[in-house]
Amino acid sequence: MRHEESTGYHAVIWREPIIFQLGKEGRRGYRVPQTEEEIKTSIGDVVSRIPGKMRRKAPPKLPELSEPEVVRHYIRLSQQTYGVDSGIHMHGTCTMKYSPKINDALARSPKVADIHPLQDIETVQGILEIFYGLQKWLCELSGMDEFSLQPRGGAHAVFSNAQIIKAYHKLNRELEQRTEIITTVLSHPCNGGAPGAAGFKVVTLYPDEETGYPDIEALKAAISKHTAGLMMTDPYDTGVFDPNILEYIKIVHEAGGLVAIDQANANSVLTRLRIGDLGADLCHFNLHKSFSTPHGSTGPGSAAIGAKKELAEFLPVPIVKHDGKNYYLDYDRPHTIGRVGEFYGVVPNIVRAYAWIMTMGAEGLQEVSEVAVINNNYLIRKLLEVRGVSLPWYKAHPFRLQEGRFSLQKLKEDTGIGIAEVNRRMIDYGLQDMETSHEPWIVPEPFTPEPPETISKEDLDKFVDVLHKITHEAYTNPEIIKTAPHNAAISKIDHTPSADSSKWAMTWRAHLKKMGGNKM
Amino acid sequence: MTHLSFLVQVKLRRSSVPIHQYIPNSNPQSKNEMLKEIGVKSAEDLFADIPERMRFGKKLKLSDPKSEYEVRRHVEATLCKNRTCSELVSFLGAGCWPHYVPAVCDEINSRSEFLTAYAGDPYSDLGRYQALFEFQSMIGELVAMDVVSFPWYDWGSVLGDAARMALMVTQRREILVPRTISPDRLALLRTYLDGQAEIRLINSDSGSGQLNLADLRSKISSKTAAVYVENPTYLGFIETGVEEVAQVAHSEGALFMVGVEPLSLGILTAPGDYGADIVCGEGQPLGLHMYYGGALLGFLACRDEEQLVSSVPHRLITITKTQEKGEWGFTYVLPKRTMFAAREKAKSITGTATALWAITAAVYLSLLGPQGMRELAQVIMEKSHYAMKLLSEIKGLKVPLFDAPHFEEFTVNFDATGKSVQEINMVLLKFGILGGKDLSREFPELGETSLFCVTEVHSKADIEKLAAALREAVQ
Numbered sequence: 001m002r003h004e005e006s007t008g009y010h011a012v013i014w015r016e017p018i019i020f021q022l023g024k025e026g027r028r029g030y031r032v033p034q035t036e037e038e039i040k041t042s043i044g045d046v047v048s049r050i051p052g053k054m055r056r057k058a059p060p061k062l063p064e065l066s067e068p069e070v071v072r073h074y075i076r077l078s079q080q081t082y083g084v085d086s087g088i089h090m091h092g093t094c095t096m097k098y099s100p101k102i103n104d105a106l107a108r109s110p111k112v113a114d115i116h117p118l119q120d121i122e123t124v125q126g127i128l129e130i131f132y133g134l135q136k137w138l139c140e141l142s143g144m145d146e147f148s149l150q151p152r153g154g155a156h157a158v159f160s161n162a163q164i165i166k167a168y169h170k171l172n173r174e175l176e177q178r179t180e181i182i183t184t185v186l187s188h189p190c191n192g193g194a195p196g197a198a199g200f201k202v203v204t205l206y207p208d209e210e211t212g213y214p215d216i217e218a219l220k221a222a223i224s225k226h227t228a229g230l231m232m233t234d235p236y237d238t239g240v241f242d243p244n245i246l247e248y249i250k251i252v253h254e255a256g257g258l259v260a261i262d263q264a265n266a267n268s269v270l271t272r273l274r275i276g277d278l279g280a281d282l283c284h285f286n287l288h289k290s291f292s293t294p295h296g297s298t299g300p301g302s303a304a305i306g307a308k309k310e311l312a313e314f315l316p317v318p319i320v321k322h323d324g325k326n327y328y329l330d331y332d333r334p335h336t337i338g339r340v341g342e343f344y345g346v347v348p349n350i351v352r353a354y355a356w357i358m359t360m361g362a363e364g365l366q367e368v369s370e371v372a373v374i375n376n377n378y379l380i381r382k383l384l385e386v387r388g389v390s391l392p393w394y395k396a397h398p399f400r401l402q403e404g405r406f407s408l409q410k411l412k413e414d415t416g417i418g419i420a421e422v423n424r425r426m427i428d429y430g431l432q433d434m435e436t437s438h439e440p441w442i443v444p445e446p447f448t449p450e451p452p453e454t455i456s457k458e459d460l461d462k463f464v465d466v467l468h469k470i471t472h473e474a475y476t477n478p479e480i481i482k483t484a485p486h487n488a489a490i491s492k493i494d495h496t497p498s499a500d501s502s503k504w505a506m507t508w509r510a511h512l513k514k515m516g517g518n519k520m
Numbered sequence: 521m522t523h524l525s526f527l528v529q530v531k532l533r534r535s536s537v538p539i540h541q542y543i544p545n546s547n548p549q550s551k552n553e554m555l556k557e558i559g560v561k562s563a564e565d566l567f568a569d570i571p572e573r574m575r576f577g578k579k580l581k582l583s584d585p586k587s588e589y590e591v592r593r594h595v596e597a598t599l600c601k602n603r604t605c606s607e608l609v610s611f612l613g614a615g616c617w618p619h620y621v622p623a624v625c626d627e628i629n630s631r632s633e634f635l636t637a638y639a640g641d642p643y644s645d646l647g648r649y650q651a652l653f654e655f656q657s658m659i660g661e662l663v664a665m666d667v668v669s670f671p672w673y674d675w676g677s678v679l680g681d682a683a684r685m686a687l688m689v690t691q692r693r694e695i696l697v698p699r700t701i702s703p704d705r706l707a708l709l710r711t712y713l714d715g716q717a718e719i720r721l722i723n724s725d726s727g728s729g730q731l732n733l734a735d736l737r738s739k740i741s742s743k744t745a746a747v748y749v750e751n752p753t754y755l756g757f758i759e760t761g762v763e764e765v766a767q768v769a770h771s772e773g774a775l776f777m778v779g780v781e782p783l784s785l786g787i788l789t790a791p792g793d794y795g796a797d798i799v800c801g802e803g804q805p806l807g808l809h810m811y812y813g814g815a816l817l818g819f820l821a822c823r824d825e826e827q828l829v830s831s832v833p834h835r836l837i838t839i840t841k842t843q844e845k846g847e848w849g850f851t852y853v854l855p856k857r858t859m860f861a862a863r864e865k866a867k868s869i870t871g872t873a874t875a876l877w878a879i880t881a882a883v884y885l886s887l888l889g890p891q892g893m894r895e896l897a898q899v900i901m902e903k904s905h906y907a908m909k910l911l912s913e914i915k916g917l918k919v920p921l922f923d924a925p926h927f928e929e930f931t932v933n934f935d936a937t938g939k940s941v942q943e944i945n946m947v948l949l950k951f952g953i954l955g956g957k958d959l960s961r962e963f964p965e966l967g968e969t970s971l972f973c974v975t976e977v978h979s980k981a982d983i984e985k986l987a988a989a990l991r992e993a994v995q
Contacts, residue, residue, distance in 0.1 A: 096636075
């Protein structure tokens with residue numbers, strides 16, 4: 001029995017077994033539709049047509065449960081999962097905003113769920129109209145000329161843009177020379193990871209100590225005849241907008257490179273800034289961040305890439321077009337990078353984002369940006385009053401856009417308690433833990449709370465209050481934090497299997513083999 | 521409405537302050553309190569970072585805000601233009617298959633905790649980790665492999681990353697794939713391997729469609745990183761010589777990769793039992809609606825060897841203990857190798873992928889269990905074989921084109937009727953039927969051929985309706 005501390009919260013503890021430990025031999029949770037007798041008589045034993053060595057000897061060792069047992073098990077697991085709807089959930093850079101229920105209802109309509117991607121085009125005009133409408137709105141919001149809804153997530157979108165940069169230089173017969181993508185370390189990791197996956201060498205710029213963004217001279221020094229392009233995030237995860245971007249774009253263009261801007265942090269600048277107007281050639285939005293589609297326990301997300309006219313011919317196929325009468329899937333792009341995903345995109349999220357933009361309208365989107373930024377700056381003022389908390393680059397940027405990247409370095413130095421411990425203790429107070437920072441940690445002991453427009457002032461106050469309490473504990477009773485969590489569904493985890501191949505088990509069958517039947 | 525609150529409403533409307541239903545602090549009182557605390561007069565002051573000249577000063581060409589009712593009405597009216605596979609009778613598969621989705625699957629993936637969670641630690645998101653570990657475990661049972669990763673976007677993207685794993689592990693730069701591979705999946709593989717490796721196609725036997733072992737032997741070399749096969753193939757039949765393919769691949773030091781449709785594994789030998797090193801596939805048949813091809817779920821499994829595991833370019837959850845007896849914990853395996861930590865060194869593309877669908881697949885597989893999977897695979901085979909039988913009796917049709925065992929999809933050739941697949945499908949649509957996928961552009965060597973899919977959702981009457989309509993169409 002753990003020693004729970006009274007924080008006014010306790011997680012549900014079910015100690016739910018792994019599903020393989022539940023049920024009984026011979027049970028089942030689903031009755032398969034049967035083959036009509038006439039069919040059986042007509043065709044006989046079809047299974048025997050499979051040659052013996054290809055016929056499965058024993059059925060897969062799946063769990064054997066009845067329907068009510070399966071439902072109870074997964075309902076319990078859902079109760080031990082903390083979503084945006086559950087409480088204060090401000091995982092930074094993820095824009096954990098409320099996902100309106102009406103959009104879920106529309107996305108689940110049989111008119112969306114029960115259509116096949118290869119149906120005759122005249123039978124799917126409705127869904128294509130929604131694709132087309134969303135593409136147009138995203139053009140309007142970004143200042144780009146064409147959009148593709150193909151990418152399935154942010155990293156996938158950045159990869160698609162890296163492929164476009166590659167295809168562009170290949171067409172100009174300069175790819176052999178242009179082998180480098182420049183990025184900035186405060187950009188999302190996929191701005192390095194995806195061009196790396198596309199075969200580019202990645203050159204990373206570091207922020208200036210005073211300004212929080214790279215010096216223009218640093219970019220100039222990185223530019224060479226090898227530069228294929230610049231791929232970076234703006235605004236950054238520090239909530240700082242890099243105003244050098246105009247200059248960067250000019251410099252990269254003069255050097256013959258292309259610029260792709262990661263707009264995953266667009267929530268705070270919707271309606272106020274259009275990256276296309278600033279000269280970017282390519283960009284992407286995350287529908288699961290700025291455009292309210294749910295994060296689905298890490299997916300499906302959905303992303304969209306935008307291109308200027310000159311690069312539109314490189315976009316992945318197909319793209320939904322309208323011929324004046326009908327919507328259709330356009331595959332006719334001679335320089336396309338080809339396919340980046342099967343079929344056309346994450347359709348339920350495309351429907352949700354479409355409905356969301358329609359609900360908000362231009363006026364609502366402006367309010368999104370305004371309130372998200374007010375929320376964030378209010379949170380910054382309040383968090384800076386918490387002992388041991390600092391905000392790097394505060395002097396240069398007292399006001400931030402969507403979020404701030406704070407540091408607990410002082411707390412760590414004073415008490416030995418850092419972000420890992422604080423995060424575990426957050427759970428005890430009934431809050432979701434905080435995003436630390438993508439790696440490498442430029443900010444020591446970082447945390448990055450992002451308060452989107454859908455969080456109330458009262459919840460922000462509560463969040464700050466909890467951090468006051470935890471840092472107070474750090475100075476007065478650090479033990480309680482070191483041994484946290486106390487009020488969560490489980491106690492401290494043994495992480496050794498993480499790097500020990502004799503202990504790790506990614507499946508139950510591997511677990512049984514390695515533990516020799518010792519189930520606990 | 522009381523008189524007073526009416527006045528307040530009128531006043532707010534007059535001051536034209538938008539108070540939005542999704543935005544708690546859009547009420548003037550909260551906003552003003554917060555601005556005061558921040559120490560600025562106006563929200564505009566907070567955007568100081570963005571130089572004036574970079575701001576978009578105009579009004580966007582978007583519609584005015586709408587009520588939930590208006591949006592619902594508009595979107596539903598738009599969607600009404602679609603004709604669904606329940607309104608029509610559909611025989612389309614080819615990478616997105618029609619199967620019944622038990623209500624429990626929709627119930628669990630609609631749970632708002634799963635739907636709206638993201639990336640919390642196991643302390644806050646224990647259930648999410650456990651459900652995903654169970655997904656990994658059940659896929660492991662299906663394919664008979666010990667390591668299964670987090671889910672991918674779709675089969676094609678997981679194939680691309682599996683091929684990259686093979687390049688990394690073998691330090692070779694060539695992938696051999698069968699000519700019968702789905703052309704879209706091949707296109708995706710080309711995108712993923714662009715500039716990194718060469719893809720070479722292995723021929724098939726013309727009669728049986730089976731991968732031609734002689735051609736494989738002539739093309740494989742010490743440059744080959746991996747040999748890939750699909751089972752069942754895109755064209756619907758079963759590759760039966762896979763054990764030999766594994767031997768040929770391994771004897772040259774190449775990896776053997778297999779792509780699978782998971783329901784077939786209720787009845788087919790698991791790839792882990794015929795020598796596969798990496799298995800990938802599409803999980804959409806496991807409890808996911810078709811969603812116009814927009815709810816796909818790629819999965820990846822491999823042997824439990826450190827070199828392979830450390831080359832998996834996506835997250836892997838392992839089960840572990842906690843300080844308390846009786847509790848399960850979960851943690852990520854070698855987290856430093858993923859893009860989230862290693863950036864460009866990780867060379868990875870997959871971040872937020874398809875966890876909600878993976879949880880759904882776990883629900884589906886636990887509902888069916890071993891016997892349900894076995895039975896479902898058999899029912900699918902019976903119905904598809906009945907359809908093949910009826911269609912093959914129609915004059916002028918060749919059904920199937922390949923002399924091999926089939927699972928749920930099969931080819932129908934119309935050459936002898938003098939009609940194109942397109943013409944046939946137009947007639948079928950008049951009968952309320954969506955005919956098979958037209959293969960004439962993807963595989964011109966097969967002539968006017970179409971790929972039909974028949975599963976447990978098709979009744980005897982549906983199949984007979986198709987046969988009757990086809991008789992009319994070929995006239």
